[in-house]
Amino acid sequence: MKRGRGLLALACATFSGALAQATVLESAPVNDAAITGTAFPRVLSAYGFFQDGRAQEPAARVYPYALNTPLWSDGAEKLRFIYLPDGARMVADGEGLLRLPVGAAIIKTFAFGEGADRRLIETRVLLHRADGWVALPYRWNVEQTEAALALAGGRLDLVTPAGEAISYAIPNKNQCKTCHSKDGQVIPIGPKARNLSVRWMGDMLAAGALDRLPPGGATMPMWAGYTEQSAAAPFARAYLDVNCAHCHQPGGGASNSGLDLRWEQGDAYAIGVMKRPVAAGRGAGGHDFSILPGAPEASILLYRMDSNDPGVAMPELGRSSVDRQGVAVVRRWIAEMK
């Protein structure tokens, strides 16, 4: 019975995909039914998000975007897109997440290598269905012609831009939710107004894809613009928000730790200053506090960022190497803290 259902879903997805390809003329429409249906399409092309998948050339109403301060994933290049169905637009909600209508999707492709050597590794999609968001991972084939659903995730060996040979982990569907969940519901993480550029939001407004320019938008710093002359605090807080706070906030995956690393959290104890570990185990590294002001080397938070040991390393998911620049900025911030 159940197997029959899976096959039927597969048949639907395949048939739709075939039809979508048959009607490619200039810019084929995105397959809205694949987004809003109940099945998990087996291949990425079933959605029609791209005119050219390998080149990551988006279809109509699939809008590329970038984040001021991005989540670090072993140095992967990330290509981000938001799809809006015909006639829909995003609604700004202060500095927080843009609200996307049912039928919208967020697409993120992970790639390594420059220019002609660029290799697409995986594409993660977030689909806004009537009963909530669904997160699915797709793994690109060696030929780079298609990405297949990888419900159980996977691993592959690659060399990072920093030159480290790693076993890169593609998350499984549940791990997608581990980060993308708040109060048990799957939600987007990235497109918060505060972490988007004014220019992009202006473009979206002009295109009729956004309702307004929200106050509090574009307040997070441009990570790529960091220098040693920059004030450390805004960069460190933006980094911790983007890389850690999806779990470390009330209702998040690590809520029981009591650590709240959100950008808007103003209480020093909540972000870890003089906060003792709760369930850190050996992750505490023999240190007494998450953050000991002036003492980065005695701060659990930095110890875990700077570790590659499973069971110690934070974030738990999404990296197999250490982000040297992230560690350097947070180290400077703690060192300068009074």
Place this chain on the structure above:
Amino acid sequence: MSKLNLLCAAAVAALAMPLAAEVHRVEPGQGAQERLQEALILAQAGDEIVLGEGRFVLTDGLSLDVDGVTLRGAGMDKTVLDFTGQQGAGEGLLVTSDNVTLHGFAVENAKGDGIKSKGADMIIYDSIRVEWTSGPKATNGAYGIYPVESTGVLVVRSKVVGASDAGIYVGQSRDITVRGNLVEFNVAGIEIENSRNALVTENIATRNTGGLLVFDLPGLPVMNGGNVILRSNVVKDNDTPNFAPPGNIVASVRRGTGVLVMANDGVLIEDNAFEGNATAHVMVIAYTQPYDDPRYNPYARNVIVGPNAFGRGGDDPQIDGKDALLAAFGGSLPPVMWDGIVEDDNGLRIAEGVTGWTLNLSKPGQSLAEAQPGPLTLTPLESWAFPEVGAPAELEARLK
């Protein structure tokens, strides 16, 4: 095309209606990681996933996020999830859905915690073994069985060996029964932390640093732990030197501690058998560290030590001034050790015949150097009332 898709969607939706529960078998061997993880993802509410006999060699943590699933192995020594080669994730198995039953398998050498269930209400852990197989080491994972932020927790007939924090740790949860388990060679055998309505009964806690811990800590989303009963447990020879990584609260537990109550409101300790706990069979103290949390109460309140069988113990206390203390008390300390710190008139209470000693301190965080040890001179209670606590009957019924 859209019409066709609608048709397909409708057909799929119709088939997605509740069906009779299905059984999915997963065997060890090639591709076990992906096959098992995929089964955990594709399961529907009510389904059972049956794990074959043998060793599943795994490279990453597993997770279950579907309500009402049973994960069943061939027995705690027959079906082994082997995480010795784990490369990622913070635990061996993570459960984030409600009404899940875990039965009859082992988790070995997880890099972080063994099995964690978070926000997973009405969960059963039955006949599970979590073990770090190289013995007690600081590099072992922190918790073996680790339900947290959950209502309705039942842990039975399970075994945890080698956790560098607590073997069975229930945190920030309510309505809990931990019954008939064996915990050995952990830093803490069983720990109930920031939780309410917990029954810990018929367990054997042996060869840990400390046997049974009941803690309430500040600075957490859920506090005000209490209404905990420790009843009819065997707490014996908890003599393993503390191997917790420094910095963790359990790193301060003294070798040879039977029961340790820190802070909490309402703990009943009765009908247990204590033997060979060299520091103290029962220790009741206020929270010892500085804190800044106006919601937190650091005192141990309404702690009752009822009748228990107290055997040899207190004969090698890991406490400064040990020799003088032993001399003063005639060779071994009486079974109950109290710090003497009371909020109002609601601190420690004892039953007739229970003996102990007190540090005679007066405020939380006070230095031990200011202690003025003396015998316990509390007036025994003639009777007491304590609420019946534990996992909901519905959960017990599911066990049968």
